[in-house]
Amino acid sequence: MRDRQFVKIGKFRIGENYPPFIVAEMSGNHNQSLKRALKLVDLASDAGAHAIKLQTYTADTMTLNSRNSEFTIKDKKNIWNNQNLYSLYKKAYTPWEWHEKIMKHANARGMVCFSSPFDETAVDFLESLNVPAYKIASFENNHLPLIEKVASTGKPMIISTGMASIEELKEACNVARKNGCKKLILLKCTSTYPASPENSNISTIPYLKKKFKYIVGLSDHTIGLGVPIASIATGACLIEKHFTINRKDGGVDSTFSIEPKELKQLVDESFKAWSSIGKPYIGPTKDEIKNLKHRRSIYVTKEIKKGDKLTIDNIKIVRPAKGLHPRYFKSAIGKKVLKNLRKNMPLNFSDFKI
Numbered sequence: 001m002r003d004r005q006f007v008k009i010g011k012f013r014i015g016e017n018y019p020p021f022i023v024a025e026m027s028g029n030h031n032q033s034l035k036r037a038l039k040l041v042d043l044a045s046d047a048g049a050h051a052i053k054l055q056t057y058t059a060d061t062m063t064l065n066s067r068n069s070e071f072t073i074k075d076k077k078n079i080w081n082n083q084n085l086y087s088l089y090k091k092a093y094t095p096w097e098w099h100e101k102i103m104k105h106a107n108a109r110g111m112v113c114f115s116s117p118f119d120e121t122a123v124d125f126l127e128s129l130n131v132p133a134y135k136i137a138s139f140e141n142n143h144l145p146l147i148e149k150v151a152s153t154g155k156p157m158i159i160s161t162g163m164a165s166i167e168e169l170k171e172a173c174n175v176a177r178k179n180g181c182k183k184l185i186l187l188k189c190t191s192t193y194p195a196s197p198e199n200s201n202i203s204t205i206p207y208l209k210k211k212f213k214y215i216v217g218l219s220d221h222t223i224g225l226g227v228p229i230a231s232i233a234t235g236a237c238l239i240e241k242h243f244t245i246n247r248k249d250g251g252v253d254s255t256f257s258i259e260p261k262e263l264k265q266l267v268d269e270s271f272k273a274w275s276s277i278g279k280p281y282i283g284p285t286k287d288e289i290k291n292l293k294h295r296r297s298i299y300v301t302k303e304i305k306k307g308d309k310l311t312i313d314n315i316k317i318v319r320p321a322k323g324l325h326p327r328y329f330k331s332a333i334g335k336k337v338l339k340n341l342r343k344n345m346p347l348n349f350s351d352f353k354i
Helices: 034-047 085-092 096-108 120-128 144-151 166-178 204-212 226-233 260-277 289-294 326-332
Strands: 007-009 012-014 021-025 051-056 112-117 134-136 157-160 184-189 215-220 238-242 297-300 315-318
Touching (some): 021 034, 034 260, 096 112, 112 120, 120 144, 144 157, 144 166, 157 166, 204 215, 238 260, 297 326
Parallel strands (some): 021 238, 157 184
Antiparallel strands (some): 297 315
16 A cells, blocks of 8 residues: 555544544534534544544635526535525635634644645645645545645645546546655545435445555445445545534534534444454454353253163254264264263263264
8 A cells, every 4th residue: 555554644543454533524514603613623522533624715715706507506406406606605614714723622622623625725724724634525626736736735635536537536646646745545425415325335445445555435425324334344444424513403514414422423333343344264263262162062851771872852952062063963863872871961972882
């Protein structure tokens, strides 16, 4: 792997040999309240998340203030259907003067805080705050000047792969590498809001890892936790999920965001999923060895006198495993016993004539 098995962001190492790195994406779920934004940081920390992620843009750096039809979202399955882009971004953006307060609060709570810049001025601003890493959003993975600018900082870069072709991803990664990015993570992403499990295609994660030789994670927009937890088994090392205090509060991303209890579940269950992967192994594990004695074996079910034969009526395969292995049951039938056998005793080779 090109990045020598891990990428370090702040104090955290991200890679297959480390627990899943969980990113709580604040996005616009602050609902234009700094107090709420700081509360989101507290709740994410309480849930065990490793990072808070922001989005750094303004409506003017994102789009044009136009009412032309192409500036309105037209998709009945999209939660922002019929919304004007400029108005949406004006409502969703995180005021730049909040960033430092949010980042310092996250650091004080033991988390790292980084952001997705959406233009070069945002990168300059984030550099003034000394962010530890950058994320390129899926809708920006073809914005090569932005990728070049981020790469020039030398900070770790995370690129979401939503909508991109293989050739576009190759181009984005090449631009990042050539311009100074030495630590790169790719995130499988389905850029629909919300995304459906059947369109998540998390089997792409090992494919991306093999194709690009980078650490790979998941930026997930499905409702619930099934998809992100399942992705751990496919090799995802980082999980990003939109996070809110309560979906009932509303907000631009609330529909597909998780709440504090769900974030806690994601942290805990992702760790369990990662811990369970292990290595290919057949046979009793160290912890199972003590239970071997509780498997089945052959026992005597009735008193049998010396010279009598073993039958299906006087021996049986039962638990525990102090007697002969069940594989010998058929071959024992019809054999004469060499001594008197008591009821409920384990049957052994010394008890009958082979």
